[in-house]
Amino acid sequence: MHLNINQAELISICPDPVIAINRRGVISVFNTSAENLLGYSADQVIGNMSIRQIYPSDAEAKKIMRMMMDESFYGPGRVEGYETYVLNSNRDRVPIRLSAAVLMKQGVYRGSVGFFHDMTRQKTLENTLLKQSITDDLSGLFNQRHFYVQVSSEMMRVKRYGGELSLVCIDLDGFKQVNDKLGHLEGDQIVRQIGRVLRDGLRESDQAFRYGGDEFMLLLPNTSRDDACCLADRVRQLFNMECNYSPDAFHRGAVTVSMSLGVASCNSAEPVDFFVQRADMAMYSAKQAGGNCVKQFTSGHM
Template sequence: MLNWVANGAIVLGAAGLIYAQWNLARLLRELPESRVRTGWLLMFVLIPIFTLGYLGFIPLNWGLYHSIPDLLVPIIFLLGGSFVCSVVLLTYSSVESIRRITRLEHESITDPLTGLFNRRHMDRRLDEEVARSRRYGQPLSVVMLDIDEFKGINDRLGHLAGDYILESIAQRLRQNLRRVDLAARFGGEEFVVIAPHTDQDAALQLAEKLRSEIAQTPIILKGHEHVPPCAPDELYVTVSVGVASLNIEPDSRDNADFLLQRADDALYRAKAGGRNRCESGPSRASLVAAS
């Protein structure tokens, strides 16, 4: 009877190792290349060796269990297999939980259509950048873009084609911004770029670069599933752009809301001036003089 109990414990321990091996394979698929993954890969190689050792122990010690103390080693085998299995399962569960949390955090700050940051995250980051600019006396600018005649495009081609155009514009922004810049969908067909360490002249150059890139590069409509057959093969769209820079003088009451309002005012002037152009808000010097 004790032989069956002892060997059953060893078999259960080996089963735990086999189950751990299966889950470890799933874990390795989730982990990026790193020292941690290398460590788990070593474990992946060792577990089959231990499993063979468990199973090889059974015939070598068959019939040697005559008293309760003789069950100590089989029980250790059982606990060892259970421990390895538990560690692998907990690690895999933790990795999956971290991935879910990361995905939820990403979704909470990202516009689902364009993949850019959303308005809420942009507002929070702009407040942070304004505070940082004031603390260290560094320039900060905002670039606001609006797609020209977007309502007409939606009416002619449909809203799904309009969504595709928004995605295309967002991709152009990502391709032409610096690593320190932050692009967000402000709402509708409007986008905002936060440009740290950038004065108004440099921001205006950035705005002109974005405007020119968008205006000169067609959006390919041919073959897109959501574009009606009557649509042209390619479509040129333009944007109007407003630029504003933060007044970081000590006596200035400039904040994120004022900065966005000035960029919006400049955007309105660009629209009123004929579209497909850039306008800037008051310079720092004029703001200081006005105050």
């Protein structure tokens, strides 16, 4: 059976946005799917709008054109599956996968045509899966695996550019008694509460992690050891205000929960494990001092 469908009809029913440009870069084809993706009508853009206006920058538009013209990328005159962003009518970024081809006539460049596959759902799913892989479900904080990735990255940054980096190690005093006497559900509630306290008590550049069990880490870029001690003590006070079992709370139970916090600053020449160990040693010093306090690492801990 022969289907009598012309080129314009095929473009109009294509589920992916199809955008073509003339040799001056002005849009000459803009199908219904392109209208839906970008929020422009075909009448607005055809013959009026440059393709560069829908890319995030002139540099990105030029890069795509260079790739189409360079045979070493995808082959002569085309791009296949290139991921980038386009800007919709609200100037919001929309992730797309672009496949495009140069249009030639008798050896002369006449323009190009591209298929702009919407990647919004896929990118949202990828971001969701990534977040799940680096987040502790109970506390809502980052997990230990992501902790080591971020510490390594920040220590490399300090080594390359200088600056200060501090680490706070937090361990709960009395948490085992909560689980033993009040049950694990109450212990889970305290872990959730710590997650809220740490998120509320930190600056935007800081990061909080559940290291494991009742141990937590705070990574503080561009922060001296003294400033980190001040922030750590503020976190301790916030926790005491929020927790029903803290030494400052009015309760009659046999369980008391507080924080022991240890602070160390980064020596860019040291391995990651040494940095973490120094913060851990300072935390144990706080425990030995009776808990509910902040101690910083000194050479006396060695």
